[in-house]
Amino acid sequence: MFKKILIANRGEIAVRVIRTCREMGIAAVALYDKSDFDSLHVRLADECVPVDSRAAFMDGELILKIAREKGADAIHPGYGFLAERPDFIEACAQANITFIGPAASVTERLLDKLRTLDMAREAGFDTVQNSPATYDANNLAVVQAAAAELSYPLVVKSALGGRGRGERLVRNLAQLPDALRRALVESRAVFGTERVYLEEAILPAHQVGVQILADRQGSVIHLGEREGSLLHSNQKLIEESPAPCLSQSQREAMWQTAVELARLFNYENAGTVEFLVDGDGRFYFSEFKARIQVEHPITEEITGVDLVREQILIAAGQPLRWQQADIRLRGCSILCRISAEDPWQDYMPSPGRLSRVRLPGGPGVRVDTYVYTGCRIPAQYDPLIAKLIVVAEDRAHSVERLRRALEDFALIGVPTNLPLVQRILQADSFIEGCYDTSFLAHSFETAVSANHLRDLAVAAAVYYLRRNQLLNPTMPERFQSGWHRDSRRLPQ
Numbered sequence: 001m002f003k004k005i006l007i008a009n010r011g012e013i014a015v016r017v018i019r020t021c022r023e024m025g026i027a028a029v030a031l032y033d034k035s036d037f038d039s040l041h042v043r044l045a046d047e048c049v050p051v052d053s054r055a056a057f058m059d060g061e062l063i064l065k066i067a068r069e070k071g072a073d074a075i076h077p078g079y080g081f082l083a084e085r086p087d088f089i090e091a092c093a094q095a096n097i098t099f100i101g102p103a104a105s106v107t108e109r110l111l112d113k114l115r116t117l118d119m120a121r122e123a124g125f126d127t128v129q130n131s132p133a134t135y136d137a138n139n140l141a142v143v144q145a146a147a148a149e150l151s152y153p154l155v156v157k158s159a160l161g162g163r164g165r166g167e168r169l170v171r172n173l174a175q176l177p178d179a180l181r182r183a184l185v186e187s188r189a190v191f192g193t194e195r196v197y198l199e200e201a202i203l204p205a206h207q208v209g210v211q212i213l214a215d216r217q218g219s220v221i222h223l224g225e226r227e228g229s230l231l232h233s234n235q236k237l238i239e240e241s242p243a244p245c246l247s248q249s250q251r252e253a254m255w256q257t258a259v260e261l262a263r264l265f266n267y268e269n270a271g272t273v274e275f276l277v278d279g280d281g282r283f284y285f286s287e288f289k290a291r292i293q294v295e296h297p298i299t300e301e302i303t304g305v306d307l308v309r310e311q312i313l314i315a316a317g318q319p320l321r322w323q324q325a326d327i328r329l330r331g332c333s334i335l336c337r338i339s340a341e342d343p344w345q346d347y348m349p350s351p352g353r354l355s356r357v358r359l360p361g362g363p364g365v366r367v368d369t370y371v372y373t374g375c376r377i378p379a380q381y382d383p384l385i386a387k388l389i390v391v392a393e394d395r396a397h398s399v400e401r402l403r404r405a406l407e408d409f410a411l412i413g414v415p416t417n418l419p420l421v422q423r424i425l426q427a428d429s430f431i432e433g434c435y436d437t438s439f440l441a442h443s444f445e446t447a448v449s450a451n452h453l454r455d456l457a458v459a460a461a462v463y464y465l466r467r468n469q470l471l472n473p474t475m476p477e478r479f480q481s482g483w484h485r486d487s488r489r490l491p492q
Helices: 011-023 040-044 060-070 086-094 104-111 113-122 140-150 173-191 248-264 296-303 307-315 395-408 418-424 450-471 483-487
Strands: 004-007 027-032 047-050 074-076 154-158 168-170 196-200 206-214 220-232 235-241 269-277 283-289 332-339 356-358 365-369 384-392 410-412
Touching: 004 011, 004 060, 011 027, 011 040, 011 307, 011 365, 011 384, 027 040, 027 060, 047 060, 060 074, 060 086, 074 307, 086 104, 104 113, 113 248, 113 283, 140 173, 140 196, 154 173, 168 173, 173 196, 206 248, 206 283, 206 307, 220 248, 220 296, 235 296, 235 418, 248 269, 248 283, 269 307, 296 307, 296 332, 296 365, 296 384, 332 395, 332 418, 384 395, 395 418
Parallel strands: 004 027, 004 074, 027 047
Antiparallel strands: 154 168, 154 196, 206 220, 206 269, 220 235, 235 332, 269 283, 332 384, 356 410, 365 384
């Protein structure tokens, strides 16, 4: 087993990995830059090292140098940054440092999205329809021809990467040039490639992913599915398990398909097989996420399996401790992303200092975060600052528990998306579990209780009073007569 692990990441995922390392008796090395030095992951780690590089967490050469100097025998990449970089994974192998994730050859194969879809299609799996090649900024005429063959609406997608980056929905020919340009710019910025491809858009659609664990000995199991159809900027805002869009027979078929796809790609470690589900309930393989995902705590809550621990054990060469029959899916779990951004100002990021933090608690409530009272939120990273996860025996109870936990949550100092998430939970379509990927693209009505209106009126009255007294201070009338006045009179 590893004695020391370097976490090549920051924020809440670094905190998450450090806590499992501590439970396993493994020393953890944290990385930070000058804007992130007071993050919680820095305080919890056994050792902390600054990343003095303009590339910061993307500087694989520097991170490997730190790992060697600190005597780390493994690196956990979390998600994002270097988690899906075959060159970095290969460099770890050359340095005799274990990368906690799939091998470089597997990651490289799965990053080539067209090749992945072709392999799955040739093996007999249903996949989304896509263009036969990738394109760059100089191929507009070719892209237009390929789009005409696929038919609109369609999606322009980055040829590499994931996490919803480099994707644009195109409804007609007039939108294609701008969508192509924007997708290429984002793909270059995030993934370092100026290649995109086209994919037929499934509308309405549900995004469902199946969590996979696979070891080096060839064992593969699934841990249920998660639905992440509530999207903002192609990123999942709320995700839940089990998926409300699936029947039991559909989810069992999807589980089996995911396991077969993992075997097809010789996958190892933790990963997620992503599917799109159309309005008729048919599902299509979309892509394979070769890493742990932001939403993995949902799976942990309904299975009781620590996915980070399993990642570490698999990377150490140990066989899976679980067989499929051992996995029991219990209850319903829902996760929402809490981000430092203002939904009412076009989701503008809001870095700064949190003057007050109060985290919710109680039965079935979990918060994964790196913030605390007085902590600074840096400007240059993803605005995700916390993940709120609840679990209960059924979906109705889980929704109510999430509502209560959101009311308990206090983040004061910067604008956050907490009010938006609270509003979503009041929407009838969410309460009924009848939503798809277009949910946030349209306005939605929510019921407002009389108590809520009363509280708003009180808050407005108090604010008005305080503001006016600040500008025009007055002495309350009861202090201007009687003994109050006499007591302040100087002796004659």
